[in-house]
Amino acid sequence: MRPxxxxxxxxxxxxxxxxxxxxLKNLIAPLDDSPDADRYxxxxxxxxxxxxxxxxxxxxxxxxxDNLASLGICLGKFTKSGKFRLHVTALPIxxxxxxxxxxxxxxxxxxxxxxxxxxxAHVGRWSDDCPSHQGVVVYNxxxxxxxxGVTARSTAEARRLDPTGIVCFRQADCGEYLRxxxxxxxx
Numbered sequence: 001m002r003p004x005x006x007x008x009x010x011x012x013x014x015x016x017x018x019x020x021x022x023x024l025k026n027l028i029a030p031l032d033d034s035p036d037a038d039r040y041x042x043x044x045x046x047x048x049x050x051x052x053x054x055x056x057x058x059x060x061x062x063x064x065x066d067n068l069a070s071l072g073i074c075l076g077k078f079t080k081s082g083k084f085r086l087h088v089t090a091l092p093i094x095x096x097x098x099x100x101x102x103x104x105x106x107x108x109x110x111x112x113x114x115x116x117x118x119x120x121a122h123v124g125r126w127s128d129d130c131p132s133h134q135g136v137v138v139y140n141x142x143x144x145x146x147x148x149g150v151t152a153r154s155t156a157e158a159r160r161l162d163p164t165g166i167v168c169f170r171q172a173d174c175g176e177y178l179r180x181x182x183x184x185x186x187x
Contacts (some may be wrong), residue, residue: 037052
């Protein structure tokens with residue numbers, strides 16, 4: 001387990017900023033104002049990025065890399081081409097700091113959780129002034145985060161769309177825990 005390089009940090013922050021916006025700095029801010037306050041850091045182990053307390057990451061240095069399966073919250077992994085792909089395990093972090101949100105009606109929950117994109121007929125409400133190709137966190141109508149995706153159209157364009165038009169492309173959803181349970185945490 002090692003800290004991210006400057007290039008890896010840049011790629012990770014660009015991806016996270018697509019979903020969190022300006023609240024990205026809150027992810028790494030100290031937990032309180034004391035001089036020896038603990039804070040969260042990003043660590044890399046086998047191409048996977050983990051979001052973990054600094055004190056816990058320091059304790060984990062005594063464990064061999066081959067023996068360390070996981071630590072903290074897995075945000076995603078770097079592909080062989082150097083791009084970063086967010087996993088569904090990053091959903092609690094993204095939901096807490098989300099800039100744009102999309103709520104889907106009960107009749108749209110199951111199609112989304114089975115891996116489908118969000119169509120306009122399933123949208124209950126969404127954040128105002130959301131641009132196209134922007135990261136959004138998808139909630140059900142009772143504010144439970146279900147997954148995240150990328151908007152296909154801006155909010156203004158989506159209002160004029162027919163009911164079967166795609167509003168949000170799915171990136172990850174809670175159904176992946178069941179669909180991909182064999183490969184989700186495999187090295």
